[in-house]
Amino acid sequence: MNSVRDQVLDQYNSRVYKNRKEHVLTKVDDKTEEIGANTRTIPGIMSQRGCCYAGCKGVVLGPIKDAVIIVHGPIGCSYYAWGTRRHKAEADERDGEQAKSYLEYCFSTDMQEADIVFGGEKKLRQAITEAMSIFDPTAIFICSTCPVGLIGDDIHAVARWAEEEYKIKCIGFSCEGYKGVSQSAGHHIANNQLIRYIIGTGDKKPKKQFTVNILGEYNIGGDGWEVEKLLKRCGIEVVSVFTGGSSYRDIKNSHFADLNLVQCHRSINYVADMMYDKYGIDWIKVNFIGVESCTTSLRSIGEYFGDEGLKRRIEEVIADEIVSTYDEMQFLKSRLKGKTAALYVGGSRSHHYQALLKDFGISTVLAGYEFAHRDDYEGREVIPTIKTDADSKNIESIQVEKDEKFYKVYLNDQQKEELKEKGVVLNYYEGMAKGMDEGAIICDDLNHFETEEFLRILKPDIFFSGIKDKFVAQKSGILSRQLHSYDYSGPYAGFQGAVIFGKDVLMGLSTPAWALIRAPWKQIPSLSGSLGGEE
């Protein structure tokens, strides 16, 4: 009997097989094998991946509420990223400084044929002028779409012009859809510009003793707010979130934080690394999804700051949260224990949610990422061995210098070593694969064909994925919940979020319609009747 992996892959033609065999692994012997990741999608293979623009504008920049983000291009790109990713935000005031929220608005230069032929810079300038006169924002971001790069509009020159003209922050993001191999290229491009032009430009120092930024938290369904609430209760000040519910106003002060917490490693690790190099800010990989992982993450923060009072408050908060959710968690666990799940999400959730599923006794039989790199699977120790190719070389990687004015060392090497002994490893991510069960399938860039086949063979109780494949699973009789958008529910982060998640899963499994799929007349083996002449 072939392995599950082979049963699926053997159906490919030789060329596709040669490519895909690198991307699909079976976890064996507690080893982490090398996986193919962040390479080109095979044309025609029906990948779920998106583009560079989606990673830049859609993921990283989109949630920044007080920036008017003008998408320079034909109408579609801006339209599809309008309100479709539930990164919540609210206009607010902080230390007397306002941050408006433009998230209900969608801005586009709506390029027409003449703009493609004669160039769109003039229209872009005019669009900025109009945005200024209507909205008077403090920051404008310009995002390029495919044709802009091809016709050579210089959005960066326009951004410089706008800064001069209007004395605002204006930044160009050359995130044309064809760059790189997935959304990942767009994350990197956004990260680069944030460190170049925003981080470190503010002068509002935090007030509290313990200060952090939360990186790679996009406040889907209010997750970020849930985490902020927890940290606040512990007495920790969040200087800025990258970028859920956050603002240009806050991000520019983020260099004053003492520690960076990295939730989604893939989309924001460049900022974490560069802030470490430039400002000396350490980062720890956290996971606020799941009770166990939330507890561990909070304790790690306590250990980093090493303050007994803080550690005590953290323990109090953990105890309080566990007590207040205990009964519901126990009930949910009793109903969900023993179920199996497959996860296919973007760049981190497929890992994070395994922890939460484990809290309920649900095991993961397949997990994969849409746009991850090898380090997201195998851990950051493999970074030096990752081969660059033509596609990754095209994405700018910037080196930052130590900032003499703001560089600080919070912990010395010896303290870091002591921290490591307590299990808190700084500036490191272990990746998804290490924690997975023996025999589980790890699949990079899971495509439509593989989804259908793996679901058919593995028959998980639940498939967690996105909207494009949700109904494929549902039609085949498997509960599917979206982990990009939480099917319009949430928050799922934190202790309370775990309960909401568990209830949503149980609701999905228990909904009576599952039992009604087969019509009663289809359940009768064959038509009953009598043969003529026998009576």
Added chain:
Amino acid sequence: MLDYTTNEVAERHALCINPAKTCQPVGAMYAALGVHKCLPHSHGSQGCCAFHRMFLTRHFKDPAVATSSSFTEGASVFGGGSNLKTATKNIFDLYKPDIIAVHTTCLSETIGDDLNALITDMEIPEGKYMVHCNTPSYKGSHVTGYSNMISGFINYLAKKTDKKSDKVCVFPGFVNPGDMREYKKLLKAMNISFTMLPDTSGVMDSPMTGKYEMYPAGGTKIEDIIQLGECRKSIALGSFASEPSAEVLKKKCGVNFSSLPLPMGVEATDQFIMTLQELSKEEVPYEVEEERGQLIDIMLDIHPYTFGKKVAIYGDPDTVLGIAAFVLELGMIPKFMLTGTPGAAFEHKANELLNKFAMEDCIAKAEGDLFLLHQWIKNDKVDLLIGTTHGKTIARAEDIPLVRMGFPIIDRYVHSYQPLVGYKGAIRMAEMIAGAVMDYQDSHCDEKDLETVM
């Protein structure tokens, strides 16, 4: 909600804010899904395909399958020919469609990939087909793309012939599967044999069976498209989405056509039925007449809640015009009519409708956006909004009830299964409109005025 929208309407020449249209390829993808065993293919970078599939899935709550040429930077420089070749082989190997329908994107259009030449050189398995259409995102809108894809099928497949059948070709307009089913019901009732292109019923509203079918039972059959040239006539429903394809069929195969508005409301449906009757030469059956009578009965019943109410309607041009025609029949005032799709014909046709009902002080605009619509409403409040999901912020900001009709509706369920066209569709519209107005009255009137009988 929308706190920064100003009352003063300043003219904008470059910045589109809160669009009332999207780009061509998503329309092309939807049209291609309405052909049986067809796999739409997006020739461009994979983000387009992902966005369009996401959007269609969110509207229909059914899988929208499509593939992409997955351009990288290299393909964008050297052309996407080899990507398309690889894609074609993989698609036929793996997903086994009967036909691949390629549409372009702004990327492949800007670099100038010649799809005619690429497809001519393509190795296509025996008995399988590959067609294409050009859908540059920087021209027209998703409605244009929908129409272009339909024309693409005709260009590649329909054969010119002297043979004539008794079939009528129906171009349904950019409508939901629920509407397509309603058309088919009426065509059958009128005893007309027909080919409808495309037909997304049975594809984008497929039933739950416990087994996923990549190619569900619905969709226009390829042989029927090939034989379109034999049709005795074609009927284009909706001048924006359908007329261009009817023109193509006429030009290529000499099939004459009637261009009708979407059959929404009484008169437009009457016109559709009369056109069918001319073809069938049979009496309109009682069941159709009965539905019409029910509709008029309902319109009389609800008139106290509709008459004189001001409405803002936005969305796709054919749909907005169809809804406007019906609300006029209800005695309502279509104060604002707005579409993002360009085309002076929209304003012209809207004004014709307004004149017919002697309406004054109403505005119709093509190439508008929802920011402008909101500004209009701020200056002149309406009682009701009718349109797509993206108007919900205006509805909330101004406390105006919203009735969802058109594409896209990504925040509600079931809508795509139900018709807006035909008498039955108008009955549904009447229920939704009266319901919204009356619910608003119930939730906003003084407690002492809450009525048990309405």
